[in-house]
Amino acid sequence: GAAVSPFKYTEPSQMQQYYKMEKKIACGAEFLITQVGWDWKKSLELFRYLKEVFPPQEGSIPVIGNVYLLSTLTPAPRLMHDGKLPGCFVSDELLAKVQSERVDDHIERAAQQVAMYKGLGAAGVDVGGVPTFEIFVKILNRAAQIGAGWEQFKGNLCWPTKDPFYLYDESGQRVPLITPYPTFGKxxxxxxxxxxLDPKHVGFRAFKKTMSVLGADAGEGAIYKLFNSTEKGFKYLMFDCEECGDCFLPENFGLCTMGGCEKGLDNAPCGDATADGHCGNNLDRVCTGERIYEAAASEDGGKMIEGKGRQRLRTTINKPRNPALRHTSSIINYLFGKDHTMKNALISIGESIHASIPKTGQIMKDLHALGAGAYTTPSPQLDYIRALVESQANDGADYIAVNLDAFGEQDPQQAVDMMVQYVRLVKRWGRGVPVCIDSSSDAVLVAGLKEWYANAPGVADHVKRGNESLHAPLLNSIKVYTMDKIMPLKKDYDFSFVGLLVSEEKATGPGGSHSVDELYALAKQLFDAAMRHGFKPGQIFFDSTVFPLAIDMPMEPGVPGYTYRTFETIKKIKADPRMKGVHCSLGISNSVRDLPARRIGVCRAYVAKAMEYGLDAGIVNTAHQYGTVEAPPELLELVDAYAKLDGSMEKTGKAMELMAQFCRDNRKAS
Ligand code: SF4
Structure with a gap:
């Protein structure tokens, strides 16, 4: 769940609360709980906003209303009024009223609020500040008595600040939003x-080249030090910079949330701002969230609705800063791709949630055996799965794959039911990383896809707004003989897919398996069908399949190895201008099956070699960061020999010799 405060009285603070709420939902929040507050119009505003951005047909997100017994039994009213409890607001009038009342009146107001939240459609209430169980029961009983009649108490439930901001007018229409002019600093x-620093502009390339020629890209030396100290001084004066080295000024519309925010939040604001938009933790400064909103609004070109700037603010989720970059030059880090803008060398599809991995499979089995509530009730098994999801998200996985086919062997429906549960877990804990539904069963693929969008308005909406295919799930896999069944789903559900280059037709290539040309023809067939169904090239990941190196030895002369065919197929696909933009992906771990040792190193070498042919995605162990760490030269040589194993005596001999050497060396080592 996630918190949201509808009780903000400036437009910037309020809109930031709603935008941040949407981001929390996009990251997996499954319910909301409100801040405490005493203004029924604001409570209603939240429900209206939710209905507006998440239309009911996309599923609704449950809201829990926060009802606090505001009573002179405790010092809370005075503390909230005086700003001593950041984020909680009690107006002068409400404080005076509470102080003039009896405790029974306070209980009555709390009961009215409970009834109000129920009437507005809340899924429940969190009743706080209650000193005894008797009072708690009294509040609930009285609320039940009030029932739908809460509206007669509107006057007792409306204590705003002076000159409050409401997003909707009396008739429920949106009010015009502010249209500030960009400040000089912006x-x-x-x-x-x-x-x-804009990669699309020639100045970026010239600046980067100059820094590279001067040797500043190494992050050391006199030029680098001079540049770093100049940058620090300048950015301190201009932006209150605190030298984090991983700069988010572009994402935050030219404002620093390290120096500019009392808490140094990556994703400002928190909910602590006062009713007039000051920081609840330092009343001398305006909340940085207010300033960011105004800067974003200034990009809207005078529009009184959400334009380009506010839409960008609404969908931008900043990653955590990289602490290792502290005190280094953020500009150099940015120029040379060392900061948060660094792209993964490989689109990585995390492979850890796979039922055929013995330990994981056993835990999945034990978890399922817990029966009803297994996937929602805390248990060591559920914690284990949660850790797998979260660790892969933290490692920067682009997708988190789930494969449950082992459960479908005995009972196909079990794999379908379990996939629904696992998709929910990835949605809940995957921090916005989309799921890769990995199955040879079409029924499992379809169930997983539907579940990804079921009751998850945040995710679906984010996909539409962000228009980025990476936020949509990945289906692994579609083949030429299943494409007519799965691809039409694109009409209703956005997704990417792995096109597995296998066929039911008899292979006619050398050695009785598919030739490079045959595999390429399968790719073209899948591509053409995908275009007809409205996929973009970037949503297609071709998999020309990996064969273990240890047994990749042709039985007849003149027959190329499987690795050769796999890599050459990638090369051919990537060279086809018609298929520009498609991805090529492989299940990397298969390559090291049956090798005696150094499997991670061989995987690194395999990825590095395959990338030379055009590989840009892989089903991998995300912890190893393949594609970024260099592979040992002798392993690169080994994989290279298989990549070139075209069936000639010479190439076959070389691959055999290197593999024999590798096995000898590693047996000795063990
Ligand atoms: S400045 Fe930072 S800490 Fe203060 S209210 Fe705003 S977001 Fe919260």
């Missing part, structure tokens, strides 16, 4: 960024 930042 205009300066935008210009400087465009001129020197």
């Amino acid at each position: 205009r300066f930042f935008d210009f400087a960024h465009w001129a020197m």
Whole structure:
């Protein structure tokens, strides 16, 4: 669940609360709980906003209303009024009223609020500040008595600040939003960024080249030090910079949330701002969330609705800063791709949730055996799965794969039911990383896909708004003989897919298996069908299948090895201008099956070699960061020999010799 406060009275603070709420939902929050507050119009506003951004047909998100017994039994009313409990607001009038009342009146107001939340459609209430169980029961009984009649108490439930902001007018229509003019600081930042740091602009390339020629890209040396200290001084004066080395000024519209925010939040604001938009933890400063909103609104070109700037703010989720970069030059880190903008060398599909991995499979089995509630009730097994999901998300996985086919061997329906549960777990704990539904069963693929979008308005909406295919799930796999069944689902559900290059037709290539040309023809067939169904090339991941190196030895002369065919197929697909933009992916771990040792190193070498042919995605152990750490040269040589094993005596001999050497060396080592 996630918290949200509808009880903000400036437009920037309120809209930031709603935007952040949407981001929390996009990251997997399954319910909301409100901040405490005493303003029925604001409570209603939250429900209206939710209905507006998550239309009911996309499923609704449960809201728990926070009802606090505001009573002179405790010092809470005074503390909230005086701003001593950041984020909680009690107006002068409400404080005076509470102080003039009896405790029974306080209980009555709490009961009215419970009835109000029920009337507005809340899934429940969290009743706080209650000193005894008797009072708690009294509140609930009285709320039940009030029932649908809460509206007669509106006057007792409306204590806003002076000149409050409400997003909707009396008739339920949105009010016009502010249209600020960009500040001098913002205009300066935008210009400087465009001129020197926008990769689309020539200034970026010239600046990067200059820094590279001067040797500053190494992160050391006199030029680097001079540049770093100049940058620090300048950015301190301009942006209150605190030298994090992993700069988010572009994402935060030219404002620093390290120096500018009392808590140094990556994703400001928190919910502590006061009713007039000041920081609840330092009343001398305006909350940085307010300033970011105004800067974003200034990019909307005078529109009184959400335009480009506010839409960007609404969908931008900042990653945590990299602490290792502290005190280093953020500009150099950015120029040379060392900060959060660094792209994964490989689109990585985390492979850890796979029922055929013995330990994981056993835990999955034990978890399922716990019966009803197994996937929602805490247990060591569920914790284990949660850790697998979270660790892969933390490792930067682009997708988190789930494969449950081992459970479907005895009972196909069990794999379908379990996939639904696991998709929910990835949605809940995957921090927005989409699931890869990995199955040879079409029924499992379809069930997983539907579940990804079921009751998850945040995810679905985010996909539509962000228009980024990576947020949609990945289906692994579609083959030419299943494409007519699965691809039409694209009409209703956005997804990417792995096109597995296998066929039911008899292979006619050398050695009785598919030739490179046959595999390429399968790719073209899948590609053409995908285009007809509205996929973009970037949503297609071709898999030309991996064969273990240890047994990749042709039985007849003149027959190329499987690795050769796999790599050459990738090369051919990537060279086809018609298929520009498609991805090629492989299940990397298969390559090291049956090798005696150094499997991670061989995987690294396999990825590095395959990338030379055009591989840009892989089903991998995300912890190993394949594609970024260099592979040992002798292992690169080994994989290279298999990549070139075209069936000639010479190439076959070389691959055999290197493999024999590898096995000898590693047996000795063990
Ligand atoms: S400045 Fe930071 S800590 Fe203060 S209210 Fe805003 S977000 Fe919260």
